[in-house]
Amino acid sequence: MPRQITAFSNPLVKHARSLREKRHRRESRQFLAEGLRILTEAREGGRVPRTLFFAGQSAGHPLVGALVAAVEASGGEAIETTPDVLSKLSGKDNAQSVLGVFDEFGPTLAELDRSRSGIWLVAERLRDPGNLGTMLRTGDAVGAGGLILVGECVDPFSVEAVRASMGALFTVPVVRTEWAPFLEWLRSGPGQLVGLSLDTDQDYRAARYEVPTFLLTGNEAQGMPDDYAAACDLLVKIPMLGKADSLNAAVATAVMAYEVLAQQRG
Amino acid sequence: MPRQITAFSNPLVKHARSLREKRHRRESRQFLAEGLRILTEAREGGRVPRTLFFAGQSAGHPLVGALVAAVEASGGEAIETTPDVLSKLSGKDNAQSVLGVFDEFGPTLAELDRSRSGIWLVAERLRDPGNLGTMLRTGDAVGAGGLILVGECVDPFSVEAVRASMGALFTVPVVRTEWAPFLEWLRSGPGQLVGLSLDTDQDYRAARYEVPTFLLTGNEAQGMPDDYAAACDLLVKIPMLGKADSLNAAVATAVMAYEVLAQQRG
Numbered sequence: 001m002p003r004q005i006t007a008f009s010n011p012l013v014k015h016a017r018s019l020r021e022k023r024h025r026r027e028s029r030q031f032l033a034e035g036l037r038i039l040t041e042a043r044e045g046g047r048v049p050r051t052l053f054f055a056g057q058s059a060g061h062p063l064v065g066a067l068v069a070a071v072e073a074s075g076g077e078a079i080e081t082t083p084d085v086l087s088k089l090s091g092k093d094n095a096q097s098v099l100g101v102f103d104e105f106g107p108t109l110a111e112l113d114r115s116r117s118g119i120w121l122v123a124e125r126l127r128d129p130g131n132l133g134t135m136l137r138t139g140d141a142v143g144a145g146g147l148i149l150v151g152e153c154v155d156p157f158s159v160e161a162v163r164a165s166m167g168a169l170f171t172v173p174v175v176r177t178e179w180a181p182f183l184e185w186l187r188s189g190p191g192q193l194v195g196l197s198l199d200t201d202q203d204y205r206a207a208r209y210e211v212p213t214f215l216l217t218g219n220e221a222q223g224m225p226d227d228y229a230a231a232c233d234l235l236v237k238i239p240m241l242g243k244a245d246s247l248n249a250a251v252a253t254a255v256m257a258y259e260v261l262a263q264q265r266g
Numbered sequence: 267m268p269r270q271i272t273a274f275s276n277p278l279v280k281h282a283r284s285l286r287e288k289r290h291r292r293e294s295r296q297f298l299a300e301g302l303r304i305l306t307e308a309r310e311g312g313r314v315p316r317t318l319f320f321a322g323q324s325a326g327h328p329l330v331g332a333l334v335a336a337v338e339a340s341g342g343e344a345i346e347t348t349p350d351v352l353s354k355l356s357g358k359d360n361a362q363s364v365l366g367v368f369d370e371f372g373p374t375l376a377e378l379d380r381s382r383s384g385i386w387l388v389a390e391r392l393r394d395p396g397n398l399g400t401m402l403r404t405g406d407a408v409g410a411g412g413l414i415l416v417g418e419c420v421d422p423f424s425v426e427a428v429r430a431s432m433g434a435l436f437t438v439p440v441v442r443t444e445w446a447p448f449l450e451w452l453r454s455g456p457g458q459l460v461g462l463s464l465d466t467d468q469d470y471r472a473a474r475y476e477v478p479t480f481l482l483t484g485n486e487a488q489g490m491p492d493d494y495a496a497a498c499d500l501l502v503k504i505p506m507l508g509k510a511d512s513l514n515a516a517v518a519t520a521v522m523a524y525e526v527l528a529q530q531r532g
Contacts, residue, residue, distance in 0.1 A: 041509055130396060138517055140508030164514070171509045205528050239527070242406030243307055243437045248430070251404055251520040254513070258521045261505065262471050 002054075002068055002078040008088060012051055012079065016089050016101050022155050025104070031157035034090050034099040036063055038167040042102070043070050045170050049100025052078045055086055058097035067098060091159065104157055106174050109148070109185045117145030118211040118264045119257055120191075124150040124179070124228065125219040126249065132156055133164025134250035135217075139172040142257045145212065146173035150182050183231060186214060194260075195224060195232035196252055198245060204236040209260045217253045268320075268334055268344040274354060278317055278345065282355050282367050288421050291370070297423035300356050300365040302329055304433040308368070309336050311436045315366025318344045321352055324363035333364060357425065370423055372440050375414070375451045383411030384477040384530045385523055386457075390416040390445070390494065391485040392515065398422055399430025400516035401483075405438040408523045411478065412439035416448050449497060452480060460526075461490060461498035462518055464511060470502040475526045483522075486515045 005013060018024035019032045030050065033039060039049070040063050052071045058064045059080060068078040086095035114120070121139050126132055132147075132154050139147050147156075154161065156174045165172075177185075186193060192210035196217050216232060218224030223246075229235060238247060238255055247255070271279060284290035285298045296316065299305060305315070306329050318337045324330045325346060334344040352361035380386070387405050392398050398413075398420050405413050413422075420427065422440045431438075443451075452459060458476035462483050482498060484490030489512075495501060504513060504521055513521070 045509075134514045134517060137510060137514055140510045141504075141506045141513055143507035166510055166514075168508070168510055238407075238524070239531075240407045241409035241527075242434070243311075244403060244406045244432055244434055246432075247407055247520070248400045248403055248432075248516070250514070251400060251517055254517040254521055255524045258504070261507075265505075 002080045004080045006082050006085060008085065012077070013085055013089070016051065016053065016099070019101065020091060020159055022158065025155065025157055029104045030101055031104055031162065032089070032099060032159055033102055033162050033169070035096040036061070036098050038170070039067055039098050039100050041167040042100070042170040043067060047102060047105070047170050048074045048076060049102050050076045051101040052076065053081050053086060053089060053099045054078065055083055055097045056080050064098060106176070109175055109177050109181060112146060112173065112175065114145065114189055114191060114212050117143055118213060119144045119260050120146055120148065120212055120214045121253060121257065122148045122150060122182070122214050122216045123153060123249070123253070124216065124224055126153045127220050128249070129154045129158045129160035130164045131220065131248070131250040133161040133166070133169070135253050136165040136168035136172045136174070138250065138254040138257055140168035142261045144172060144257065146175060148182060149174065149176045150179050179228065192233045193231065194234045194236060195229050196256060197229055197235040197237055198223065199229070200235040200237050202234065202236045204238050204256055204259055207234060207236045209263050211264060213260050215253060215256050215260065217249050220249045268346045270346045272348050272351060274351065278343070279351055279355070282317065282319065282365070285367065286357060286425055288424065291421065291423055295370045296367050297370055297428065298355070298365060298425055299368055299428050299435070301362040302327070302364050304436070305333055305364050305366050307433040308436040309333060313368060313371070313436050314340045314342060315368050316342045317367040318342065319347050319352060319355060319365045320344065321349055321363045322346050330364060372442070375441050375443050375447060378412060378439065378441065380411065380455055380457060380478050383409055384479060385410045385526050386412060386414065386478055386480045387519060387523065388414045388416060388448070388480050388482045389419060389515070389519070390482065390490055392419040393486050394515070395420045395424045395426035396430045397486065397514070397516040399427040399432070399435070401519050402431040402434035402438045402440070404516065404520040404523055406434035408527045410438060410523065412441060414448060415440065415442045416445050445494065458500060459498045460500045460502060461495050462522060463495055463501040463503055464489065465495070466501040466503050468500065468502045470504050470522055470525055473500060473502045475529050477530060479526050481519060481522050481526065483515050483519045
């Protein structure tokens, strides 16, 4: 049976609230996700929160009921609470009706099976959580094998990244690693490393992509370091007809990923 | 000569700060833009702030000098201030070295010349300022004729939208209008209205786009109303291979816009 908690001072509420900060996520290796659609997608993918908070008014919704049952079956705790507490936890005035505390997850590089997909996304020193979440959402859409984060990237389990991913955090594997181990793993099997660059004449539509393609996107402000570009099998550029010299990183990744997808699907 | 202002209570500082709120932007028809690169792009495009705030330490930078000169030549005011005041104005800890108060601008529908470009972006009930700014940035990159905002959209002059546009607000014309006048204007000349939809089997890569193409993107959560879809000359979909049923709105617009661009460039 779900218990009721309405006090901000309750330790479970305080712990959940603390996960909005990176420091507390790192300590507990837990994170927050909110929204009935996203939590249902997580559940269907086999990810159930340790702690589920749900609004009393939503208790009759069959998908909320399914979440409560799944949480209790897995030994977690379902907590009925108020819209006020949910708003406090989500940091938004208009809080969703459910919010879950999940254990972090994610494979290691060695656990990735590169034959799973013809497209893999790789981002280095990605700074913006919205961009990270959007890349995951795009990765889900193109059937990418995963998103590999290289170097000091923003936390994929931050509230903003989880929100922007619209649930794709639960469907697209995310690996955090460094450049040297990534390159070593990459070269241990088949795979074309394709870098998005401004310093090439190779148009992205005229290039030919192999299977699997690893699409490397550099830091939002600086692009990728020269030695990363030098390690690529292919550098391509997206035409820029205006005054600006670059696209948003998540947009550029998506334009590239859909070109690769179109070629691979024939 | 620039004057020095370091007090938060100064009326010019307070007015600039107030422009972070929509209500004050609407009253004064002014907005904020920040960053040396963006303000320089604005200046080169003929847009000079009414009031320019710059950090004392940056006074020797030639581009800051050029901005100060341009502001003073146009009858505006250049104000030397502190990093603290700039942070207060921008709402960020790490403030840019320059920040300007600009008069709002933008053509009417009737003033648009549709022969200017083969690609036009149209968004209806767009809610997210980051999406709006990112669409402008993409619009700049594909050489779009402009961005037409239909219905209750987020304010293109909000701090977040200006920031996400990375200066494209100053290079891509933005029109705010309603559906009926938009449709009337559209049908008064050549132009194919192409809607992004989930309810069609027409793949976006297999479709053929006319000149000019007007790319219509619906609301982030709901897509476009049925009667808007019915008014389109063509509905197309972007393949979704994963669990999610939609892309981020700015991403979807970009994938479409680059396909249209590739076809139009042959």
